[in-house]
Amino acid sequence: MVRIGQVVLGVTDMRRAVGFWTRALDYAPREGETGDDWTVIDPVEGDGVPLALDISRTPVRRHPRTHLDLFVPDAAGQASEVERLVSLGAERVDWDLYPDDPDFVVLADPEGNVFCVVDLSHG
Numbered sequence: 001m002v003r004i005g006q007v008v009l010g011v012t013d014m015r016r017a018v019g020f021w022t023r024a025l026d027y028a029p030r031e032g033e034t035g036d037d038w039t040v041i042d043p044v045e046g047d048g049v050p051l052a053l054d055i056s057r058t059p060v061r062r063h064p065r066t067h068l069d070l071f072v073p074d075a076a077g078q079a080s081e082v083e084r085l086v087s088l089g090a091e092r093v094d095w096d097l098y099p100d101d102p103d104f105v106v107l108a109d110p111e112g113n114v115f116c117v118v119d120l121s122h123g
Contacts, residue, residue, distance in 0.1 A: 010056025060112035
């Protein structure tokens with residue numbers, strides 16, 4: 001049986017990306033090292049999917065075909081996490097595809113990669 005081993009995210013500035021995502025997710029570089037072209041970060045505690053950061057020269061797309069969804073338990077947690085992520089360097093995205101009553105907030109990391117913070121209690 002095959003399974004997802006890690007998620008790979010293209011970045012242009014490795015140090016900036018590692019700095020943002022390690023603080024955003026409470027992850028650390030595997031073996032404590034940040035590479036110039038490739039770095040894998042893992043959860044500091046507990047289980048979680050590793051995030052690999054890979055240098056990319058392709059431009060970021062406004063509506064990417066894939067993105068990360070970060071789950072929070074409720075609306076208060078969503079508001080708190082959105083503010084925390086913005087304080088770390090994420091930007092709010094003026095998303096033109098929001099439904100009428102969204103359970104998610106769209107942000108972009110300092111590299112411009114779009115991701116969502118999803119309120120799991122929204123129903």
